[in-house]
């Protein structure tokens with residue numbers, strides 16, 4: 001016989017959407033149960049954001065050391081090339097994941113959230129059954145927060161298994177593949193492709209569109225393209241992955257190229273990164289009477305679904321599929337359930353690509369401003385003119401900061417950057433947008449010298465027509 005539990009708030013999924021919702025609900029004194037079928041932390045912490053950034057960091061350290069072999073740079077050289085034990089790198093990454101996973105468990109406990117480990121299957125909108133290690137448990141709740149997340153999209157012609165891998169397996173390989181073919185030039189494919197190139201893999205990237213990182217404009221993406229070229233990454237654009245074959249003992253990706261030809265790309269691994277889709281199967285969503293918006297669960301601006309007191313957040317509800325969006329929605333829903341008045345109405349949701357160099361985008365891109373009929377003035381400051389960038393040997397990668405401000409009232413509507421370390425500037429960018437800053441607000445803010453933030457100040461000065469250092 002199943003144990004039966006009742007609760008005020010039931011959260012499904014322990015990713016950055018679900019665990020944040022549960023902690024906030026617990027903090028607000030709401031009786032809360034969280035159910036997770038895999039490991040606390042979800043995609044982001046266990047097989048996404050955190051592991052990928054750890055591997056990217058290790059790859060960059062290795063590349064920097066490899067570049068210093070022989071003649072070296074600025075007086076630093078290595079006599080021998082550095083050695084890489086990728087298995088050890090993965091164990092280091094697993095250690096970080098383990099710490100954060102335990103941390104989430106401790107935070108849930110501190111907030112008095114009951115965490116159940118097992119796969120939840122709903123029989124109706126407010127009742128699910130979980131197969132826990134102690135047997136089946138039935139949970140019914142007044143409020144249900146769905147934070148089931150997403151899973152990688154598979155290509156029928158390249159079913160995952162063996163040498164054909166998704167980002168999950170790529171982040172747990174025992175050795176760096178000698179030859180890696182990446183299918184899909186979105187941010188996950190590029191981040192991982194670049195990291196493996198830095199660690200010595202021969203990397204080929206195949207993309208069906210005729211450009212990489214299609215969410216960004218050409219100018220922003222150019223420094224990344226330049227890095228790929230210089231690093232010897234082969235790029236096949238407007239090319240389609242048709243499948244794989246084993247021929248004369250060699251495994252290869254079959255690709256239809258732009259000119260109508262067909263080529264084999266020999267590879268030890270094929271990494272498929274063609275997107276992610278919301279996880280809507282095999283947990284009884286069809287029994288909950290919620291409405292759908294395409295593949296996603298449909299929500300309003302408070303993350304309410306069509307079923308009363310069933311809420312949905314994170315990757316399950318749509319783009320952008322980013323951890324910080326999921327967390328912001330989770331926190332908000334917990335507060336609404338506790339009686340606070342909240343709506344999800346951010347000015348913008350910033351996004352970062354941890355490529356080489358990094359890209360940040362917050363707010364409108366130039367084409368988006370144009371589409372909305374906003375007359376903008378643009379300020380651009382190149383890192384080649386930033387003292388701080390030069391002191392970090394980061395001035396020659398083509399990086400820059402770009403600010404878009406309305407011509408009429410100088411309100412800043414978009415900020416983008418490409419360059420080394422720019423991910424850490426994203427906080428200032430989004431704060432400026434969320435606070436409704438006009439160019440004069442940033443111009444009158446004293447920025448620390450020497451830091452990369454000065455380049456933001458300068459690009460804003462440029463929108464006012466009086467940048468100092470350019």
Ligand code: FAD
Pocket residue numbers: 012013014015016017018035036037038039041042043044045047048049050052118119120121147148149150167168188279282283313314315316321322323324326
């Ligand atoms: P998830 O993190 O997917 O969590 C959902 C959880 O629900 C899972 O743990 C799953 O096991 C559980 N679950 C689902 N159904 C059930 C059920 N029926 N019963 C029990 N448990 C269930 N985002 C960023 O913002 N920055 C990055 O740098 C970044 N890098 C990424 C790199 C990679 C390689 C990948 C794959 C993703 C990356 N992302 C990044 C995206 C980010 O991981 C997701 O946007 C984020 O994890 C979504 O959070 P979520 O809570 O909606 O879902």
